[in-house]
Amino acid sequence: MAAVVIEENQQTRRSPWTGHASREELAHWQQITEGVAAVLSADVLERDRRNADPQAEVELLRSSGLFNLIIPTAWGGGGGHWESALHAVRILARTDASIAQILAYHYANLGAVVFYGDAQVQERLLRRSAQSGWSWGDSVNPVDPNLELVPAGDGYRLDGVKHFSTGASVGDAILVNAAVTAGPDQGKFLALALEHDRAGISFLGDWDALGQRLSASGSVKYDGVAVTSTDIIGEVGEEPFSSLVTPYIQLAFGNLYLGIAQGALERGRQITLARKNSWFLSSAETYAQDPLTQRVYGELASRVAAVEALADRTNERFDAAIADGGQLTVEARADIEIEIARLKVVSTEVGVEVANRIFEVTGSSSAKTEVGLDIFWRNVRTHTLHDPVDYKKVEVGAHFLLGEVQPISLYT
Template sequence: MTTPVIEKTVHTAPRSPWSGQASREELAHWRQIAQGVAAALSPDVLERDRRNEDPHAEVELLRNSGLINLIIPREWGGEGGHWESALHAVRILSRVDASIGQILAYHYANLGAVVFYGSRQVQELWLRRSALGRWSWGDSVNPVDPNLELVPEGDGYRLTGVKHFSTGASVGDAILVNAVVSGGAENGKFLALALEHDREGIHFLGDWDALGQRLSASGSVKYDGVRVTSADIIGEVGDEPFSTLVTPYIQLAFGNLYLGIAEGALERGRQITLARKNSWFLSPAETYAQDPLTQRVYGELSSRIAAVEALADKIGTEFDAVIARGNELTAEERARIAISIAQLKVVSTEVGVEVANRIFEVTGSSSAKSETGLDIFWRNVRTHTLHDPVDYKKVEVGANYLLGEVQPISLYT
């Protein structure tokens, strides 16, 4: 048996294909595109949520809108947008359908991983193919579920095991897979792979049935002796600062996801409140919208959302500057942006859950009817905010503030 040898990538060329900042015109353009997709998703969002089916038609909307190729550089066939624009798109979609916002957020993370882990040649190869085919990327990388075995065989490998919470994989054209080599000269190496959706031996189990994020296609994937060649390998997953930016990005995307859900819940609540033509019998106001107690709640919630929005916008701009640093990015710079994003994760989680919960206080008992659908915001934010414990993000921020400590590099920190 010939054991494949994966040479450790030595990066000499510029690592990042991204540079500069999003212009006002760029941001306005992609906001308009995202708003158009959100408008298309809105009319039947509750019906689709209840059917709990894989969102193939929804992904096609993302494909046809151009959002799929937003961050792929123009020279490789993409739209040449910035990460700030991508994060705004995630936020806007999440106001209406956070499941599709999640799929888009993870798609961008997986495209980013190709750059973070791969050489310049690998980056160009995969992103050109992705742009040409307008691929949607899913993943099997859940770090607390390390159940995949990559065993050397001949001049390649066999991939075996089950990976849970594989967001977007069942509706994607390509799947980003993380697996550790078991056996041979490369034993213990942590590799990132790219596999096409229809590769023989890949089975989508369709077992995602959560309280919320029901259309995020986050079911399990079984890999049954899947043949993997050296051409499928993107690179090694390590701890070099630039290659670990996938974690700060996805945490930043979560912050925008939760912010979008909060904005959507507040707007839906506003519509319901304005449609109510009476008031509580003890109120001096003619309508609920004119009641000072109702106004107080909306004032409080909208102010908190505005604060989270300001922080998210600030960090979104900073992230483009960080990612443009490429192999010149230092550990200190990486830590600094990670702490800022952790702060956003804390406040966006708390505000998202609070708004989605308290909005019922000002919309009345009838808003609890299934047909109203106000519960979708709470179900979605409550489900996804369990992704990784927010208390540990608070500890991460506090330890850094007090002692200057930085958490170890992981797919969560």
């Protein structure tokens, strides 16, 4: 009977987001995000090499208001749409993809409060988040063994380790997914909101990757952490609206990879224009005037523009889907999932290609550490391994040929 009640409640839930971002809204958040990116650009290479938790960068995001962008104005937030949030992720990725990733996951975790929580939980947590400008990290990685919740007194005890907990070590709040392993609620999968300094939580600081070095994606250990009823957001399920969290994060990835490609292309352009000579076999005076150089840039710029057009369309469509709330149908959820999977495929391939081939037109000197052109390739190469893009191709192909849709998961 409880499952039926949950289903009925989900169907009647209203989304706090309606309509679409206006040009004025997009321009407003673009200006703010570009200001943040300008600050980050001053020492992006130095910070990347230092590989420390991005505490100062998180404070910059907080002071800019970007953390509150999608929180409704009625709850003290910025009242922006998801299209504006995704555009902000893309803009930051042109300069610092690690910080863009933290922001992208922050929005996913805020969204999860709405997807899994009832109206009272939503207002309580998002109002508190807006008032303090909270940063939200997470411990959700579905390929790890589940974190375990065991009944203890009036609540639970949380135990386990989660790897790839992006933003958790620098977050004010942590979104945690955990399985109840005993008691009357055994088998339920719950979403929790825990504060950073809760007793029993330790951050292992073991994130040491080729790229995305400042994404604060290290492991978190939970050792007998006390969980009360007020920490529980709700039950994680497969209802269309609540499961939009996965298409969103895949859409954020598409914008992240696009932003990295745009950043690499612009940095390459700067380097090429600064070169005063040309290859000795060329009849052109400078590399920028060489038709072979122009051909590569023309190819890469055209592909980036195509991905941008698809991303813009998909970002806007996501706002339409999320506005349906509990009325979102299985079919509509599948449509936006496939659209996003298409973007994931092309943004991955174009992002990696641009970040790699940009070296062909900037020359051997661009491989120097001090130039820093490698940061784009390292970042996009690292993050595109998050989940295999070949499975996204299969997802799109199976739907195109047979109308099949993959089972709902934290990857589809």
